[in-house]
Amino acid sequence: MDVVSDAIAAVRVGQPSANRVRVTGRWCTRLPSYEGAGFRVVLAGSCWLLPDEGPAFALRAGDAVRLPHGAGHLLADAPVDAARAAAAVPFDRWLETHELPLVAPDTAGGPPAVELMCGKYRLDRSLAHPLLAELPDVVHLPSGDGRHPELRAAIDLLGREAGAGQPGAGVAVPGLLDLLLVYLVRAWMADGATTGTARWPAALDDPVVATALRLLHGDPAHPWTAAHLAARAGVSRATLARRFTALVGRPPMAYLSWWRMNRAAALLRESRDPLETIARRVGYGSPYALSHAFHRTFGVTPGRYRSGAA
Template sequence: MDVVSDAISAVRVGRPFSQRVRIGGSWCTRLAPYEGAGFHVVLEGRCWLLVDGGAPVELGAGDAVLLPHGTGHVLADAPVGAEELARAVPFERWADGTVERPLLTPAHAGGPVVEMLCGKYRLDRSHVHPLLAELPPLVHLPGRADGGDELGAAIGLLGREAGERLPGSGVALPSLLDLLLVYMVRAWATGGGSGEGGAWPAALGDPVTAAALRALHDDPAAPWTNELLAAEAGVSRPTLARRFTALVGRPPMEYLTWWRLTRAAALLRDTRDPLVSIARRVGYSSPYALSHAFRREFGTPPGRYRAGR
């Protein structure tokens, strides 16, 4: 596994929800803050998005936006002022989560039409990887005119699956939505898209730190030491410690301990594997050793943590 894959897998739970909506005329709708991450993909036309406390962003066909922290926001056909914001209609008025229907029926024929795919990912925020925690409130990924990149290809497939209800769409659509999430987080982590930068894009762009992270995520159960990890990254131990700590925010072995316990928490949540198996998979010699470290990190023993999920 790699850092981006692991960071997403550790927090993603359940199936994503999506709804294709077609909007015309003059409209303004508000989506309240929520647990999880939201997204919008513009399939046709143009609209405006205003994140709570942020600046308005114009979206065009092929654009995708990720709201990784579930920040409240407004969607509208045009830039909105205080008066329009006060009249914004709750999104739930038209979308009850079970039946697809137009967000708004135009009061008159004609006029610009916007078609979007709107949805949410369910996330367990109890122990979020710092890469995801560092994401800005809004990640905007403008579409390419020719739609020839991987994101454009995914958006094209999503639009078809969400609109035509083809045989197998019940399996294909959630998988494509998961792929969309990976593409959006990857674009930010590798410096693409618009949005605030952070330490993690720099960490993944640094060859020494990236090599060490890749090794730790490829095999977190290995008996890593600073010496072995430095050799894997091709540098001296002091060089690795300095660069890794500066970019990741904690020393290599401290990060490894944190990641092992985070993986253990995800396995407790998502599987029924016995504790002895989980301990072995994340690098602990016994269930007792894992339980001791787990309680120190999470404030509760593994069994109680699992029962509460």
């Protein structure tokens, strides 16, 4: 797997959840902060997203917003003052009167309305990759700017599938939500690479660092050494160490140790493989060696971690 795929797979827990809502008139709802990443897609109409911290965002049909760190926020028909914000209806209660079927035929009619897809992905933040941690609290991807055509296509498909009631929509919509997550991350990385405001897009654009990352992610169990990795990347050890550390934030071997622990934790959470098998898969010679390193990193034994994640 590539680095972005690994970063997403490591933290994802279960399936994404989504709600399709339609509302008219004056409205305001609050979504509290949560452990996960959220997204909002405007399928029709326009509205405002007002984070608990930071500037407000005017949204129109086709806009997508990603909240990578589960930041609390308001959704409303217009900017709100303090009194209206305090009276905002909690989102769960708001859904009771404004939610539409996600994949059943849409029979709602009436005046022009705002229609939204509001969803979230559950994340295990203890396994968060620094690539995802670098994302800002709110990533706004407006429609009509001519960029990220694959993201626009995913949003269009999601809008068509949601409420269409077509055969297979129950599978198509969750699949499109997964695709939307990947495209949102890609779009942020492309914008970050263009503006120079993010470190990880630069890391993946650097041929030496990208090669080293691809090798480490492709085979974390390999007995890598700094010299071997540098030779495969086509540079000296000193050059690799300097460029890798500057762009990734830690030396290559330190990154490998961290990634092996990340993979071990994910395998403990997702599989019932014995510790000996997991140790081999992440590059440790024995369950004891893995257990010692795991406890040093997470503060618990692999067995306790697995029982807590079950």
